[in-house]
Amino acid sequence: MKFAGLICLLLFSLSAKAIELEGQFTQGGLVFGKVAPGTTVILDERVLQVSTLGDFILGFGRDAPKSATLQLQKPDGSVEKRQLKISQRKYRIQRIDGLPKKMVTPPAAVLARIRKENAAIARVRTLNSKAVHFRGTWLRPAPGKVTGVYGSQRVLNGKPRRPHFGIDFAAPVGTTVIAPAGGTVVLAHPDMYYTGGTIILDHGHGLTSAFLHLSALAVKNGDVVQRGQHIGAIGATGRATGPHLDWRINWFDQRVDPAFLLSEQDRK
Numbered sequence: 001m002k003f004a005g006l007i008c009l010l011l012f013s014l015s016a017k018a019i020e021l022e023g024q025f026t027q028g029g030l031v032f033g034k035v036a037p038g039t040t041v042i043l044d045e046r047v048l049q050v051s052t053l054g055d056f057i058l059g060f061g062r063d064a065p066k067s068a069t070l071q072l073q074k075p076d077g078s079v080e081k082r083q084l085k086i087s088q089r090k091y092r093i094q095r096i097d098g099l100p101k102k103m104v105t106p107p108a109a110v111l112a113r114i115r116k117e118n119a120a121i122a123r124v125r126t127l128n129s130k131a132v133h134f135r136g137t138w139l140r141p142a143p144g145k146v147t148g149v150y151g152s153q154r155v156l157n158g159k160p161r162r163p164h165f166g167i168d169f170a171a172p173v174g175t176t177v178i179a180p181a182g183g184t185v186v187l188a189h190p191d192m193y194y195t196g197g198t199i200i201l202d203h204g205h206g207l208t209s210a211f212l213h214l215s216a217l218a219v220k221n222g223d224v225v226q227r228g229q230h231i232g233a234i235g236a237t238g239r240a241t242g243p244h245l246d247w248r249i250n251w252f253d254q255r256v257d258p259a260f261l262l263s264e265q266d267r268k
Contacts, residue, residue, distance in 0.1 A: 028257035059251030091151035131204030133182035144171030166248035196237020
């Protein structure tokens with residue numbers, strides 16, 4: 001099993017079978033694993049889904065601690081534990097002062113709408129489907145210059161904002177956006193307050209990807225899309241200062257770096 005941009009491969013020899021872990025053991029990293037079918041895999045206290053072929057995935061958030069415990073409960077009843085070391089990253093911090101208040105703090109009149117939309121997004125990020133669309137090489141979802149990277153953070157008028165959790169691809173309105181991997185559309189909304197036209201795909205095992213600020217949606221809730229399929233168009237909807245695609249990846253509630261799924265050339 002190979003994934004573009006995944007450069008670290010660990011092989012842990014166990015008494016019966018080997019476990020394969022391929023990915024980035026760093027903050028924002030995503031790791032793809034393989035064990036003998038029937039093995040139970042636990043990361044810290046989370047029991048992971050394992051496919052019938054032994055595939056599983058795990059991810060580390062932007063501010064993940066320096067280590068995590070991986071426990072394997074094998075079909076023969078034996079238990080193996082491994083301590084995973086997670087490297088720490090430094091992120092870009094940008095300070096912008098003098099912005100109008102409405103650009104920093106949303107008006108009270110839209111708070112109920114924001115809460116409702118956030119709840120809808122949170123629900124889809126609890127999904128744990130058996131699909132394995134995450135297997136295989138991932139594609140860049142849109143052309144354009146990379147103008148925003150994972151983990152960066154802005155301080156607006158002296159107030160720290162939420163970090164940026166995706167990659168921004170700047171391109172003209174109407175530029176085609178494709179599915180970087182197969183998946184099921186679990187959210188398709190034409191106009192969310194912050195993210196405008198929004199699509200979220202479920203790739204299986206808790207892995208979802210979001211496509212934000214779209215000017216048009218070519219899919220609807222429940223659609224199953226194939227790798228490379230046209231799903232929408234770049235826009236400047238929602239809270240955007242110009243036309244671009246903001247592409248984000250989540251493993252459940254952990255926000256991971258989409259760049260790790262791309263080749264080095266596609267990250268530029």
